Amino acid sequence: MPVYEQTYSHYEGEYRPRSLAWTLIARRGIIQTWRKKWFRIILMFCLAPFIIMTLRIYLASNMELLNLLEFNTSAVKDILNIDEKFYHTFLLIQSFPCFLMTLFTGADLIASDRRTKALTLYLSKPITRLDYLFGKASIPCFYLYLVSMIPGLFLMFFYAFFNENWMYLWENRQIAGRIVLLSHVYIIPMIALILAISSMTRSKVSAVVMFCVISFVPDTLVNILYNLVQETWINPDYFSLFSLNTVNRQLGAVLFKQEIPYDLHWGWYVSALAVLVALCGLILNKQIRAVEVVK
Amino acid sequence: MAYIEIKNLSKWYGQVLGISGVTARIEPGVTGLLGPNGAGKSTLLKILTGQIKADTGGATIGGIPVWNHIKLYEIVGFCPDMEKFYERLTGLEFLTYMARLHGMSKSKAMQTARDTLHTMGLDDAVNKRIGAYSKGMRQRVKFAQAIMHDPEVLFLDEPMQGMDPLGRLQTAELIRDYGQRGKTVVVSSHILNEVEDMTNTILVLNHGQLLAEGDVHEIRELIDEQPRHVRITTPERRKLSNILIGFPEVQTISFEDAPDELMVQTMSPDAFYQRLPDLVMKDKITIEQISTLDDNLESVFDYLVK
Amino acid sequence: MESKLALQISNLSVYLASKEILKNVTAEMPKGAIGLLGPNGAGKSTLLKTMMGFLRVHNGSIRVLGFDPQREGAEVRQRIGYMPEDDTYIPGMTAVEFVSYCGLLCGLPHKEAMLRAHQSLHYCGLGEARYRTIDTYSTGMRQRIKLAQALVHDPELLFLDEPTNGLDPQGRKSMLDLIREITRNKNISVILSSHLLHDVETVCDQVLVLFQGTVATSGRIEDLKRIAQAAYEIRLKGDADSFIDALAQRGIDCQTKKDNMLQVKIQEETGTETLFQAAQDAGVQIRHMAKEEMTLKEIFSSAIQQTNGNQNESTTEINQVNSQS
Numbered sequence: 001m002p003v004y005e006q007t008y009s010h011y012e013g014e015y016r017p018r019s020l021a022w023t024l025i026a027r028r029g030i031i032q033t034w035r036k037k038w039f040r041i042i043l044m045f046c047l048a049p050f051i052i053m054t055l056r057i058y059l060a061s062n063m064e065l066l067n068l069l070e071f072n073t074s075a076v077k078d079i080l081n082i083d084e085k086f087y088h089t090f091l092l093i094q095s096f097p098c099f100l101m102t103l104f105t106g107a108d109l110i111a112s113d114r115r116t117k118a119l120t121l122y123l124s125k126p127i128t129r130l131d132y133l134f135g136k137a138s139i140p141c142f143y144l145y146l147v148s149m150i151p152g153l154f155l156m157f158f159y160a161f162f163n164e165n166w167m168y169l170w171e172n173r174q175i176a177g178r179i180v181l182l183s184h185v186y187i188i189p190m191i192a193l194i195l196a197i198s199s200m201t202r203s204k205v206s207a208v209v210m211f212c213v214i215s216f217v218p219d220t221l222v223n224i225l226y227n228l229v230q231e232t233w234i235n236p237d238y239f240s241l242f243s244l245n246t247v248n249r250q251l252g253a254v255l256f257k258q259e260i261p262y263d264l265h266w267g268w269y270v271s272a273l274a275v276l277v278a279l280c281g282l283i284l285n286k287q288i289r290a291v292e293v294v295k
Numbered sequence: 296m297a298y299i300e301i302k303n304l305s306k307w308y309g310q311v312l313g314i315s316g317v318t319a320r321i322e323p324g325v326t327g328l329l330g331p332n333g334a335g336k337s338t339l340l341k342i343l344t345g346q347i348k349a350d351t352g353g354a355t356i357g358g359i360p361v362w363n364h365i366k367l368y369e370i371v372g373f374c375p376d377m378e379k380f381y382e383r384l385t386g387l388e389f390l391t392y393m394a395r396l397h398g399m400s401k402s403k404a405m406q407t408a409r410d411t412l413h414t415m416g417l418d419d420a421v422n423k424r425i426g427a428y429s430k431g432m433r434q435r436v437k438f439a440q441a442i443m444h445d446p447e448v449l450f451l452d453e454p455m456q457g458m459d460p461l462g463r464l465q466t467a468e469l470i471r472d473y474g475q476r477g478k479t480v481v482v483s484s485h486i487l488n489e490v491e492d493m494t495n496t497i498l499v500l501n502h503g504q505l506l507a508e509g510d511v512h513e514i515r516e517l518i519d520e521q522p523r524h525v526r527i528t529t530p531e532r533r534k535l536s537n538i539l540i541g542f543p544e545v546q547t548i549s550f551e552d553a554p555d556e557l558m559v560q561t562m563s564p565d566a567f568y569q570r571l572p573d574l575v576m577k578d579k580i581t582i583e584q585i586s587t588l589d590d591n592l593e594s595v596f597d598y599l600v601k
Numbered sequence: 602m603e604s605k606l607a608l609q610i611s612n613l614s615v616y617l618a619s620k621e622i623l624k625n626v627t628a629e630m631p632k633g634a635i636g637l638l639g640p641n642g643a644g645k646s647t648l649l650k651t652m653m654g655f656l657r658v659h660n661g662s663i664r665v666l667g668f669d670p671q672r673e674g675a676e677v678r679q680r681i682g683y684m685p686e687d688d689t690y691i692p693g694m695t696a697v698e699f700v701s702y703c704g705l706l707c708g709l710p711h712k713e714a715m716l717r718a719h720q721s722l723h724y725c726g727l728g729e730a731r732y733r734t735i736d737t738y739s740t741g742m743r744q745r746i747k748l749a750q751a752l753v754h755d756p757e758l759l760f761l762d763e764p765t766n767g768l769d770p771q772g773r774k775s776m777l778d779l780i781r782e783i784t785r786n787k788n789i790s791v792i793l794s795s796h797l798l799h800d801v802e803t804v805c806d807q808v809l810v811l812f813q814g815t816v817a818t819s820g821r822i823e824d825l826k827r828i829a830q831a832a833y834e835i836r837l838k839g840d841a842d843s844f845i846d847a848l849a850q851r852g853i854d855c856q857t858k859k860d861n862m863l864q865v866k867i868q869e870e871t872g873t874e875t876l877f878q879a880a881q882d883a884g885v886q887i888r889h890m891a892k893e894e895m896t897l898k899e900i901f902s903s904a905i906q907q908t909n910g911n912q913n914e915s916t917t918e919i920n921q922v923n924s925q926s
Binding site: 329330331332429431457458459460461462463464485486487488489564565568569571572573575576581582583584585586587590593596597600 | 638639640641740741768769770771772773774796797798799838872873874877878880881886887888889890891892898901902905
Binding site for chain 1: 653655675676678679681683685687688689690691692693694702703705706707708709710713717720721724750752754755783787788
């Protein structure tokens, strides 16, 4: 019988391709976020509108049920009209859950790594800065899909399911496209913003505060200024470019062909978002490099 | 000349034992205060510098009781083991302030501060904020603060922590000098070979108790249960071992990896070393090198603390 | 192609914020245990970062295990394990999760990463504490887990930055024993950056001393220690003065160094026999007798003094040229 020495041994096997490194960071982060109990409660809260909307679709598909209950007034019928506006409303409502998800999944992403100097550890592995950022960005992205795009598409699926009208999906493929597009209009700038903020601080609290300030303060200011300059030569609509909330509302209205709140071409708003994302990219590039270079 | 007398000193923090029943006498010169983490070194230093009160027993420095005697601070300097302090002051401001606390006049305090900074090689950093200092520079400022009033007794808690090799060599030199000037210096440190460079006198604590005090080599003599290991370098190791095997005090003989080395283990080193000249002169065996392997601070510490 | 050199640097210059940190560094270090020494600001951490491909090389070239960290940074980092100086960990994970995650990031498959994480933790003496979260670890354990995460993907070369920082004597000894075990028996090269010359002396067989961005000295420690003239260091038990007298009668010069250590210079052909005769006559015991070598401390100090001197000379030369013109 051989005697085995329990000690270090060399690894003879293959190493996995490095292009997959970001998925590891994403997977790890998604699991770690999910493990927190309070996070799951918030996630449930964020999906509450989805459940109500599903109920609306169910009722709209079962009119006879309402007739039975003698509830079939015109006001009720109005609510139960499932069209573009319905999906737009859903996404409008979800913009707050999106904010919450970003805040809770994103604020501590890079800040915690800076706090415990784990960034040095990550970067000393055979992964690039881009892998790291991409992996980290995927974590809020996953949960944001979970409260915007995915339930939006599911609502369409439910409608088709309750009415047993599968052609509905094909006929309204444009709406599906709009849901996907608008979700990304929400998601991409928010993730860029939260990552940039998270990379600038070591403390979770200050990241949370900064993100809240950037989300709410410009919105309030825009509203105040908008009303202040009504009667002057300044076009008040330009102010709407400076708040994430107004930009999202405008682009949502444009996409779903609803009444647009501000009288400016959508190109302006897309450019505003592009500028924001680019700015965040610059900050991230500088911050993540700074950790490498300056000790 | 100030002696430190420690009598039956004990200190608890709630249920946690700091030190228990330590009795020792520390003489002028450098003494290394050694022990693993949590052995009670910092507690002992805090009591001796009058920062906390012992639960039982007491200590005197140069005859002055250490608790509640303002006069103590005139003859004692202390370099604590902490990272952050007065980040917003410059080195000069900090030291001047400390000198003023020692009762010096404003101009004298300023002058003393400058001189001490110069001794510590901190001329460049005089007007820099301590917040911008490197680890090594912080240590030096702390050290400067401890020696600026030329105290009779100096307590240093990990004074070289974080210093680079040059800083370490210079600080060790400084501590040695201070001891040679007849001052009493107590240095706590984890780096045994650096302590060995400064002094042979040690005080070892473990689990709050005093394990040994005095000269390293004398302490080694007293540790009877551990046999001595002597390594002999000789081109004729088989011939030599044939002779050695006949000596009653030799316990084991073993061959080392190197082809000309021989290891002897003995319980009575005196008898063994006494025979060596005869081996060389009568038996004509060439001995190139002899080294006693476990007669140094590191092995003494190991034997004591194990 | 397998490179025999761990590190090959020629005429390397690296700038940080338009300040030249490494100035024309040239060195070749074979695989093995390499000590990296130097005072603060000598460029040690800049060199480590250049080796991992984080910094741009301004001039010259650098090869780590035969790879160019500039172009093949990921290749290099795949083959090295880095143990940072700072207290670093990823919060909220147990030790085994953390180490296996590090293995995953280095490209180990999932099952293999978990297996090797357990093995690596055992090897580093953290077997009992594997399932605890790292937040509860003591300083000594944090140092060990940093080593475990650097070893998990079976690197060829380890970068250890101040691995004994904050450890007590026993912790330090066992950490050094572990590092020596890795280099001697596991065929993994090590670059050990430390402020403690003693650490380098116990673990390393080669040394690279940097000073103000240049190489002060480099090579095998054994070679650097050798001294031309034969002299012996002797420690006695008994009266040193009578021994010195006895030697003087035989025409041998003897000096007292610190710690009762004697330094005796004898001719090569005389041999050590005379020393034993003198000891017997004087009634003392020779407890220690060894050919005198330079200590690493002396090598380090003299290398730095020399470099410092050379640089001062060259600046004064420049000053002279300037004043003449």
